[in-house]
Amino acid sequence: MAATSQLSTDHLIGIKQITADDIHLIFETANNFKEVINRPIKKVPSLRDITIANLFFENSTRTRLSFELAEKRLSADTINFSAASSSVKKGETLLDTVNNILSMKVDMIVMRHPAPGAPMFLSKHIDANIINAGDGTHEHPTQALLDAYSMQESVGDLQGKKIVIIGDIVHSRVALSNIFCLQKLGAKVKVCGPPTLIPKHIQELGVEVEFDLKKALEWCDIANILRIQLERQDLRYIPSLREYALYFGVNKPLLDSLDKEIVIMHPGPINRGVEISSDVADSDHSIILQQVENGVAVRMAVLFLLASRR
Numbered sequence: 001m002a003a004t005s006q007l008s009t010d011h012l013i014g015i016k017q018i019t020a021d022d023i024h025l026i027f028e029t030a031n032n033f034k035e036v037i038n039r040p041i042k043k044v045p046s047l048r049d050i051t052i053a054n055l056f057f058e059n060s061t062r063t064r065l066s067f068e069l070a071e072k073r074l075s076a077d078t079i080n081f082s083a084a085s086s087s088v089k090k091g092e093t094l095l096d097t098v099n100n101i102l103s104m105k106v107d108m109i110v111m112r113h114p115a116p117g118a119p120m121f122l123s124k125h126i127d128a129n130i131i132n133a134g135d136g137t138h139e140h141p142t143q144a145l146l147d148a149y150s151m152q153e154s155v156g157d158l159q160g161k162k163i164v165i166i167g168d169i170v171h172s173r174v175a176l177s178n179i180f181c182l183q184k185l186g187a188k189v190k191v192c193g194p195p196t197l198i199p200k201h202i203q204e205l206g207v208e209v210e211f212d213l214k215k216a217l218e219w220c221d222i223a224n225i226l227r228i229q230l231e232r233q234d235l236r237y238i239p240s241l242r243e244y245a246l247y248f249g250v251n252k253p254l255l256d257s258l259d260k261e262i263v264i265m266h267p268g269p270i271n272r273g274v275e276i277s278s279d280v281a282d283s284d285h286s287i288i289l290q291q292v293e294n295g296v297a298v299r300m301a302v303l304f305l306l307a308s309r310r
């Protein structure tokens with residue numbers, strides 16, 4: 001049970017900046033909202049006087065739709081911005097864009113941006129609550145929260161549980177936020193992938209590195225599988241996707257060869273046949289779609305708790 005009834009922060013910039021008590025409070029609040037979104041009438045008036053701007057300077061399917069739905073379920077007024085069709089293309093700065101939006105009396109900003117640190121920068125210059133929906137290769141805090149919440153639903157308290165994060169760790173904001181979140185909840189974390197996709201000094205974060213996929217799977221209770229982020233790779237980090245799938249793809253024969261059953265997760269979007277085979281992604285061990293469902297309740301909790309501090 002959370003030892004607090006308020007978050008310790010006005011913004012959700014990263015998991016690094018929040019406490020274990022904050023995470024437990026978000027999960028308890030999400031439990032209530034999960035019950036709400038499974039009712040015939042899925043809407044509550046909690047954010048009726050709050051206006052939220054969703055600023056997406058980078059592509060998104062799950063996160064953007066999940067935030068939009070969470071905001072609608074809480075009865076907030078929302079406006080949506082996509083960089084591709086905005087005046088950013090005419091040379092406007094991030095701060096000018098956001099200040100123009102704020103002058104329309106916006107209370108909260110959900111932002112995805114390709115530059116690591118962009119949400120932190122904004123939080124120092126503007127009055128609205130900022131929620132980071134992914135900043136470059138840095139953090140994706142609501143993804144880590146919904147991942148940990150889904151893990152807890154599957155295996156209970158994460159204290160001492162063993163979680164391996166597999167794949168393109170070096171380019172992944174999901175990996176970094178997961179590491180911070182899982183460690184704050186007492187889990188043991190390993191990362192697994194080809195040496196070129198593992199950051200050089202990652203052990204300094206308190207995680208172990210395993211280059212052998214089968215050994216990593218034998219060790220863990222849960223495998224969180226990440227995609228190869230080809231759009232962020234200006235160098236060739238792997239010889240080919242075929243070779244990656246051969247050595248680091250999670251497939252059914254590999255899982256069948258283990259002495260145990262493990263929970264399979266993926267934040268999406270999935271590259272079927274590369275990091276995960278279809279028969280694993282669609283299997284009973286996979287909680288990939290539960291992650292997406294939980295994302296709405298967890299984001300409702302984050303929005304509600306941050307708005308409560310206004």
Ligand code: CP
Binds near residue numbers: 061062064267268269
């Ligand atoms: N998991 C995730 O962030 O997906 P999107 O890029 O589709 O939002």
